[in-house]
Amino acid sequence: MADRVTVLFFAALREQIGQESLSVTIPAGGVPVQVLREQIEKADPAIALAFAEQPRLRVAVNQTLVPFEQMVQPGDEVAFFPPMTGG
Template identity: 75%
Template sequence: MADHVTVLFFAALREQVGLDSLSVAIPPHGLSVTALRHQIEGETPSIAAAFAEQPRLRVAINKTLGTFEQVVHPGDEVAFFPPMTGG
């Protein structure tokens, strides 16, 4: 039985995807952010196209900057966003 993570899209990526968020079913034991990304890309071609236009995506897990190797679990919040600069 699968549970869900909430996937958020920010900045230009949100505009390209056309969504603020998405609920994604994942296995109860979780999966890596990379595997989650591949799952989303396989299920939604428009998101795959948006991700392809942002080759240097960053990720935050539960509002903390993370890596694509990290494992996310049901109930987690995963945010994808392009690199940002500040001043």
Template identity: 55%
Template sequence: MVDVKGSAKTGMTVTVLYFAALRERIGRETQELAIPPEGLVVSALLARLGAADARAASALAEEPRLRVAVNHALCAMDDLVRPGDEVAVFPPMTGG
């Protein structure tokens, strides 16, 4: 497995899952991303994903409106993501 920059997996990774329109815009359902052992806040994780891929950068530009869950629990952009976590990213949702 490799991180988004192509380096060998270090064991300090998170699994990122994309849903709905984000999955279509980015062109993948899931990816592994190497992160520091101390973790990253959600907003920094999204920035790192966008910095590595132009399609992801465009899709994730709606960061203030995105919904993110870490290990199946909705979280805030300043919550910490740790190695081994599963991060699900959802596009803005509307209801009616």
């Protein structure tokens, strides 16, 4: 599992993409979330479309909300989801 991250999709993203997770290879030194996002968008048109339709996309690394500049390391879990609303 070296040099891989698990990417999870939640809520409407999961429904649009048609899968709940995938495993992605990243450089051993890690990458910013934004670079990971671009990598998976280029690899899958369904992901690119779903992300484009969610301009306020949120991200968590290892279950902690982070900015897209946050570094992701091999072995991390990255979750993308639309903003949550509640009452």
